[in-house]
Amino acid sequence: MNEVPITSRANDTDSFPESRPVLAGWRLHPMRERLYSELHNRPFHLLENPAQLSHLAIQHGGKLQEREQALLTDLCDRFGVVAPADSMPCFHQDFGLFSLRWERHMEFSTYTFIRQAARREAPFQKNAIDAVPRDWLVSLPGELVAAVHVEVEGASAGNSSESLAPVFDNMLPVGSAASAGRAQIWTSFKLHGDGFGRFLVCDDELTPAQRGRLVQRVLELETYRLMATLGLPLAQEVNEVLTQLDQQLKQLTTRIAQVNLSVSDRQLLAEVSSMAARVEDLRTQSNYRFAATRAYYDVIRQRMEELREQEVSGHLTVGAFLRRRISPAVKTCRAVENRLESISRRVARASELLRTRVELVVQEQNQTLMKTMNRRVRVQLRLQQTVEGLSVAAISYYAIQLIDLILGAGQASGLGYDRELMLGAAVPVVISTVFFATRLIHKRLFKGV
Known part of the structure; x- marks a missing residue:
């Protein structure tokens, strides 16, 4: 079989048109580049062992963006580093003494300060946030929700309730073997004397990328579990009001069903309208919070699955602890939300029933008037x-x-x-x-x- 000379194959390319951008002349969607970059906005941090992290989650309610950008620019100017662009949702920069990872979400922003160096003190005696200017920290806009210190160190086979007691101020720790048993996570899920929570991550087998993903999931669990439970106090307040409204609605429905000449339909209709307005006000106040609780809880369950926990003998796992404590709070929010919707429908039916009765009375009056005419x-x-x-x-x-x-x-x-x-x-x-x-x-x- 005759082979085709290589030169002839090369000459075949001369028959193709001159190379040019395939997208030339096409109308591109204005959000195309943003959609592509969205997948890479919040990359995991490469984390060496040992390391110390301090994490803050500050609620801003979708506001205060200009103040955040101004403070980040001010911090960058102090240390002589490049400031982030105004449109960036995530920013990571090395400031020498520490690194900062900033992320802006729908209703909160997170500030993670990282110091990758061996410590000489006991765990949590000196933390990454200690290197950050104090006057800059107190200027952060919004309300602090989550504050946690994380210590990353080598694995220790002797971790037990007794050895970990001084680390967590003699509080009962919760721990598990994460990443299919290649790392351990310990925490108390309580605030310590400095107002921060604490997590201890121990491993010798993870790569910097795996370690960074693990710590990121731990920080997200702490942040989202607090954001999810923000709906619980509101649910308890709304539930008390709903109990009062439920009782009033029962009495009002009974009065509508009875033929009571001493109470006019106009008065009953005014009471129903007032009750409907109160219910709608409660829905306006709580709908967003309850929806956010459901969304955060979905993220929490996903992050718990990604931890791939294994039980450490004698200790409750992090996932089991969170499911046991957060699930009732989320279910309470759902129950109150369903109850609010139920009362709203009942008020609507009572209003419709009363309006029907008023319309019948009006029709009877019209018939009497027509007879007179x-x-x-x-x-x-x-x-x-x-x-x-x-x-x-x-x-x-x-x-x-x-x-x-x-x-x-x-x-x-x-x-x-x-x-x-x-x-x-x-x-x-x-x-x-x-x-x-x-x-x-x-x-x-x-x-x-």
């Missing part, structure tokens, strides 16, 4: 018929007078006839003519009415 129309018709009879007599009288004048004028001109006889004969003819002419006009006017 019908009687008045009949009376007016009788009066009109009476007037028509009188008008026939009046018209006939004046017509006969005209005929009398005409007959008198003819008799004066020398015509020989009996004036009285002709006038008498004209009377029934005139009356009949006027009567039938009036009836004809009446029929034409009221035809189709």
